[in-house]
Amino acid sequence: MSFNSQYLADVFDKVCTRNPNEPEFHQAVEEVLKSLTPVVEKRLDIVKSGVIDRIVEPERQILFRVSWVDDKGEVQVNRGFRIQFNSAIGPYKGGLRLHPSVNASILKFLGFEQIFKNSLTGLPIGGGKGGADFDPKGKSDLEVMRFCQSFMTELAKHIGADTDVPAGDIGTGAREIGYMYGQYKRLRNEYTGVLTGKGLSYGGSLARTEATGYGLCYFSEKMLNDKNSSFKGKTVVVSGSGNVAIHATAKATDLGATVIAVSDSSGYVVDMNGIDAKILNQIKTIERLRISEYAKRVSSAKYTEDCKGIWQQKCDIALPCATQNEIDQESAEILVRNGVLAVAEGANMPSTPEAIAVFLKNGVLFGPGKAANAGGVATSALEMSQNSARLSWTFEEVDTKLKNIMVNIYQSAAKAAQDYGAEGNLVVGANIAGFLKVAEAMMAHGISY
Ligand code: NDP
Ligand code: 2IT
16 A cells, blocks of 8 residues: 555655664554545644644653663663653553563554554553563563562653553563562652552552453454354464463453464464363463463363464464564465454554455454554553542453443444545554544644744
8 A cells, every 4th residue: 555645655754764774663653644644635734733743753762771680690781661652642651561572663663553542442541662672581580570670760760650651561461560560669659550450459450461352352242243243153363372362362262252272482272172261371371381381281282383373273263462563464365265254453563564455355354453452551541540549440340341442442443434434444443533532632732832
């Protein structure tokens, strides 16, 4: 797809020139800008106020050294980041990724997408993302603790319950959030909702752990219902086996589907009897082992090395829940040939632009990550509300709110697509619906001369 607007093409050129060597960031920006073509045609006020020129530039980027001492007494140095991308509609909000691949390009793509995702939730949260090129895999608890404390020693200067509220992402789960929260409290002598995804004993929200995976399934169920279909009786492939994948597996199973495959970065397991989310959680979250262990414990499951191979598994519904660009054109074509009905993204940007084009061209129902995985951050915003009010809602209360939010997100994306001449295209719809609210706020705030 090429740009149909010279103005948008120029903005994109500037982004590429100003941010060289950042392919993931360019990819995320290009998709949003292309979706905005009908908006710039209708809304001269937005163009004139430079909202689009401004929105592609982070408000602030923080880059810092994180030094810590490993179990051998040796000094280790990592690079920490926080991208405070946009605070037009609320405090910066978004996860912290701890993975060796982390760099500015990846965090800027994530922070940029977070702006629109957070807007789509209908809740007052701006967009941000952070993390470090630290690999929690193979580290002892004490090493992870020392890293998290050192990371927070710097990050604490830049965040706050009304300023910027980080949370989990790849490699950052309950353990890491706990260590970070403890360090923040020590440094600031403050008990506030500065992080979400906290443990239940110190201000966490019920259902936050499950929220992204559950929300993904609520969104997908709605998308399927609109075409007189549902999860019931369907086969599902879920990539990844972390937080999002585990709870997507559980909810898809609850809704009557059979999840036949899951993966990690080493390989995938197939079990036509259905993957058991409890066993998966025990192996991956509690024991921190590899997915190959699943096939050792469950005799009907078979392990294959090579994580990309999971897309060759014939299924009705595909839920990519691992990482960016995990479905390329070739994998998308295989899925389509095997008759896939729907693809909904639990991960952020897991499908390449070429893969998305294959899905859309072939009439596959496609739920983009910004919309489909927004249940996690939405429930983080519910955690913030509970923290501010100093009370806790029941699991059912949070889950009911989450379900309503996911249905609303689906409806706003579908409606925006229709209003702007791209009926049925939830990529365009989610980008436009998310963008418009942020644009209104940015125009209302004026430009500081
Ligand atoms: P976890 O760290 O819990 O799990 C990540 C999973 O993805 C693991 O199975 C991991 O395998 C796999 N994975 C990670 N990197 C790669 C890679 N380069 N290639 C193949 N597999 C990989 O993370 P989450 O479940 O929290 O996050 C998964 C995705 O969902 C990410 O894209 C994240 O940004 C997105 N997301 C998360 C939300 C949340 O609330 N947690 C909210 C919205 C989106 P291995 O164990 O081998 O590394
Ligand atoms: O990508 C995401 O939306 C997340 N990792 C969750 C962010 C959050 O603040 O809960």
